[in-house]
Amino acid sequence: MATEAAPLWRLLQAAARVVEQVRGGMSASQAIPRVDAVLRPGAQALAFHALRELGRAQALRARLAQRAPAAPVDALLCTALALCWREGDAPYAAFTLVDQAVEAAKRDPTTRAQANFVNACLRRFLRERDALVAATNGDAVARWNHPQWWIEQLRRDWPDDFERILLADNQRAPMTLRVNTRRATQAAYLARLLADGIEARAIGATGVTLAAPRDVHAIPGFDDGDVSVQDAGAQLAAPLVLEGLDLSKPLRILDACAAPGGKTAHILELANADVLALDISPERCERIRGNLARLSLQAQVVAADAAQPAQWWDGRPFDAILLDAPCTASGIVRRHPDVRWLRRASDVAQLGQVQARLLASLWPLVSPGGRLVYCTCSVFRAEGQQQVQTFLAHNKEALSQSAPGHLLPHSGEKGVGVRDNSSSDHDGFFYAVLEKRALAPPA
Numbered sequence: 001m002a003t004e005a006a007p008l009w010r011l012l013q014a015a016a017r018v019v020e021q022v023r024g025g026m027s028a029s030q031a032i033p034r035v036d037a038v039l040r041p042g043a044q045a046l047a048f049h050a051l052r053e054l055g056r057a058q059a060l061r062a063r064l065a066q067r068a069p070a071a072p073v074d075a076l077l078c079t080a081l082a083l084c085w086r087e088g089d090a091p092y093a094a095f096t097l098v099d100q101a102v103e104a105a106k107r108d109p110t111t112r113a114q115a116n117f118v119n120a121c122l123r124r125f126l127r128e129r130d131a132l133v134a135a136t137n138g139d140a141v142a143r144w145n146h147p148q149w150w151i152e153q154l155r156r157d158w159p160d161d162f163e164r165i166l167l168a169d170n171q172r173a174p175m176t177l178r179v180n181t182r183r184a185t186q187a188a189y190l191a192r193l194l195a196d197g198i199e200a201r202a203i204g205a206t207g208v209t210l211a212a213p214r215d216v217h218a219i220p221g222f223d224d225g226d227v228s229v230q231d232a233g234a235q236l237a238a239p240l241v242l243e244g245l246d247l248s249k250p251l252r253i254l255d256a257c258a259a260p261g262g263k264t265a266h267i268l269e270l271a272n273a274d275v276l277a278l279d280i281s282p283e284r285c286e287r288i289r290g291n292l293a294r295l296s297l298q299a300q301v302v303a304a305d306a307a308q309p310a311q312w313w314d315g316r317p318f319d320a321i322l323l324d325a326p327c328t329a330s331g332i333v334r335r336h337p338d339v340r341w342l343r344r345a346s347d348v349a350q351l352g353q354v355q356a357r358l359l360a361s362l363w364p365l366v367s368p369g370g371r372l373v374y375c376t377c378s379v380f381r382a383e384g385q386q387q388v389q390t391f392l393a394h395n396k397e398a399l400s401q402s403a404p405g406h407l408l409p410h411s412g413e414k415g416v417g418v419r420d421n422s423s424s425d426h427d428g429f430f431y432a433v434l435e436k437r438a439l440a441p442p443a
Contacts, residue, residue: 007103055147057081059139064124070110146169150345165428173231177210180226183221233331237375240433242267250272252318252319254276257358258277258324274300321373325354330343368438373434400434404429
């Protein structure tokens, strides 16, 4: 962890502020850009570590102080406890973390008055670490570092795998690239990395996983559009959209809910197609345009609600539609450890309604013989298998084709893999392929 540019107490202040904001309902992707640029990389690493261990940290803090202190103090305490409770995984020595957390408290006006309290709690933790940890081992939230409702949802959906899913969730995700096959082959790009002394391995048809993450601008060819960052599970979407279509003919394809544009770009890398990329957010549409420009690819990008075709559809059917529907993101918590703490149990049903509305709105736009690929980055069955089963029951002209179904988050770490039907080391996803067949006219 490269943190020499700033003292640890400043990084702890910034990381604790991110944790506090996440606990207040703000996503880490919104909170982290607010951190001073000099502190941001180190603060993000510490904050993500803390969010992966927040369940345990909250349980320990409750043992140390039954009444929760003010939010900034509580966030700093929980951040420090999350970072130091497990010695083998701590980014710094426990005594160093405690000393610097107290320094952070002293130097922040919102926590200064409670610096002695922070010191007392953390010093007690160091003295009684084993007993305090043992006392929290029976707490499922502390053990698994996920909300109780999330643990129970996974237990119902995946009774044989839920513990391994929870373990995989708490691993750090690898950095995986997608090779732009208009510019290079997977093998050629791997050889290029090897020549530059960068260790990597092939994954899937066009993927390359780096042995260690790097700044994107330090990745050979990234700025020139030779590669993009995309999880191996997400790289399955574009091939499923194009599978079985006649690529020699002009294809009309819709990527609904397209931001930030990775799947749109992948489709265009694999086929010469007329692609309409939709997203409801104008700001996110700018991200699509930026990603396409870096790759020298073109698509029609429109800011609109995919569930309201009357506002944007020109009446011409699509050969294929990719619906990467809004979801709980329960499959990508390796990359976004804040998600588990932001979601509520009621979100599953609420987002399920959004998914059903999008399916119903977009299905009529598929041409006979065409296909709709429905996907979510979720491992909850209500957002995957159950959603599609309900859709098929109400749409007799929809035929379910072979597809991966649920992909469970899978890590290369020993002991945390799950039974799977895809290559290892990917996030959790669901994929269904729905083909539109023409119904015979009534007799």
